[in-house]
Amino acid sequence: MKQRSWAKWALIAFFAIMGILTFFSGTIRNMTLPQITTQPVSSGTITPVVAGSGMTEAAESTEILASRAGSVTDLLVQPGDRVKAGDVLMRVDYPDDGSLAAKQAELDRQQKALAEARLTATMSTDSSAWTQYQMLKNNLEDAEQRQARCQEYLGKRKSLDSQLSAAKEELSSAQSAYHAGVDAAAQEAEAAHQALDAARRQQENAQANASYYQENPESEEYLTAKAALDEANAAVLDCQNRCYAADTALEALQAQYQPSVDAARQKADELSGQITSLELTYAGCTDEKACENAVLSAKGALSSYYESQKNAKVQDELEAARLAEMESQIEQLEQEITELEGSLGAAELRASCDGIVETIYEAEEFENGEKLFTLQSSDAYTLSCSVPIADAALLRIGAEARITNQSAGGVQIVLSAMEADETDPTNMKRLIFTVTGDNAAANQYFSIAVALESTKHDLVVPNAAVYQDAKGAFVYAVETKTTPLGSRSKVRRVDVVLLRRDDRYTAVSGDLSREDFVVVLSSAPLEDGQAVRFGD
């Protein structure tokens, strides 16, 4: 009885559980399905955009270069300053780098050549005037040669004088060292010899005294005299030793210091001899002033002669033409020298055009042709970015871009040019935009989008619904079937062709209709034919 009751209750419980599971099986099963969010397929208008980003740069820039080497003394502008043409940008100093002296020497040479050419063109070579001219010319050459030799002599003499001066100083210091080291030892040796002489005298006296009392060797006087003699002998011996030591020390010191003194003296003597022989070699060319005066005098004489022959007529036309050309070259050179003399020293660097100072290449000294300033010579800026070639093909010059990363007050951006992209010319195109406006400036970062022509399409889906794998683009369309036990939904992969896209929707073509819903969000990966459930 009890057993039957137990079996009855077990059966009731079993069927109750089965009933509950059957009733709620759909719900339980649904809990494991991926949850999706869908949106309907619709028709609509697609306004594609071509997007890009970049930094603004100045549109036109003028570089101001250094016309010659110099140094900056005062910088008068800063980056960002607005300047006009002619405004002083900085003060500089142009030192003479030797070009003036070179031009002057060239001028002298050309003038001399002209004078000579004129003389040879106007006189005959066997005339007395020609002979006089040759003599004056020879005098000048001799004087110039003597002057050159004089310069040579002065250079060598200067060198020898400085060497002699150094050698004399060396000798003096060697002698000082000698005296400092040796004198004391000499005095000591002298003193030792004097002491020896004294000791010897004393020894002689003692010897004489001892000899006097020698006959009575046992007498007290003899003994005293003998003792004194012994003492005197010992003193002499001691003094002899002292003398020996002092003499040895003196000789050592002399050997130490004397060679350097001798060497210094020999060197000084040699140099003195060289100077003497130099004077003999350059005899007649040792007086610089005299040589200079001789050259000036010879030049003067020749110039006077040129002047006297200046108005002589040149017979040969070719010669006349050549002389005329030489004169014009001299005139040009004189003009250059005048300009150069005017440009040396302090000067001002001025702006060559209106604009804004963009970059200052700061350096205390600069070379010829070095960049000093960059002026932004207009108020326009450019912004460039790269986009795929397919996107660039849809754009037209003059299209206006909108700024997407910040509010665009006071800035206008217009497409002004397209060119090949240097880094990826096969896939990308470089777009150049002109940036204008009150708030436009250099080094601003903008993200921009250029809207293309809008088109209407029958099938438009959200971008989040479009996928693309190895087989191509596709969407997941949802198919829902209603059954007595509830709705069953599953996804179906639909391959599509992408027509156009903007930043929110994509126009497609494929096996879709406007009654379809496409998956835009899923909680788990989906497969074709997979059962899904809708989100709450």
Add this chain to the structure above:
Amino acid sequence: MDAGKTQMLAAELQASFPTEEIPPFVTAWGAKSSGLAVYGHRRVEAELWSVSKDFFTLHAYSMAEGGPGTFASTGSEAVLNEAAAFALFGSNDCIGEAFQMNGLGWRVIAVIQEPAGAANEAAFGAALRIFLPISDDASVTFYEALLPEYYSGYAAQSLQNATGQIVTSSTGRFCLSRLWEAAKAFFQRPPAAQPELPPWEQAARLAERKLCLSWSIALLAALCLLLPRLSLLGKGVKNCVGSFRALRRGRGQKLRG
């Protein structure tokens, strides 16, 4: 841990066994970060796992598509999990497709299926994971080695001494012999500054905890079932003793009678 330290295990083992030739063993290391994956108009944030080339040897994932055979050969291969493949491409059929991750281009060579099971699903979750080759000078946050069992204890100790990091030996992990350790870990409060463990290690620890819990419940149930039986057994023994005494008493009386 620096990538340069990843070779220290062989040196440490050789120091412990100077007369033996340590056989070559497979090692894997890597680090976790995150990044933005871009494919067409799709941009998704994903977990970026930079791993060495033998990572997929040690972790035998099921392959939904392709295979990781050429992983890290040229330095631009990528392996995705199914969630990442779906987020970027909508399906697992994306072998050979190129995408960008953190500004660099990568090519998909495989899509892996992460292991099933409650512990794995709890640890791995629905995160998007992208596996890329690790660079030589990158820092690593995990290091794994597959050694002969003989060296397993020494290897774990050597690594612990050398790095001071958490070292787990997976040898015999779910055996009954490890039950006591799992139970201790179950009741221990985890340290405050515990570093984040890789999902496979989290899954293993979850499984250990569940196993420990299961065994504990089973043990408790067995005790509950056995105790009444023991009390009956005790009564039975007592009855036997009593009967025996009674018999003895009766026989004695009988004899006396």
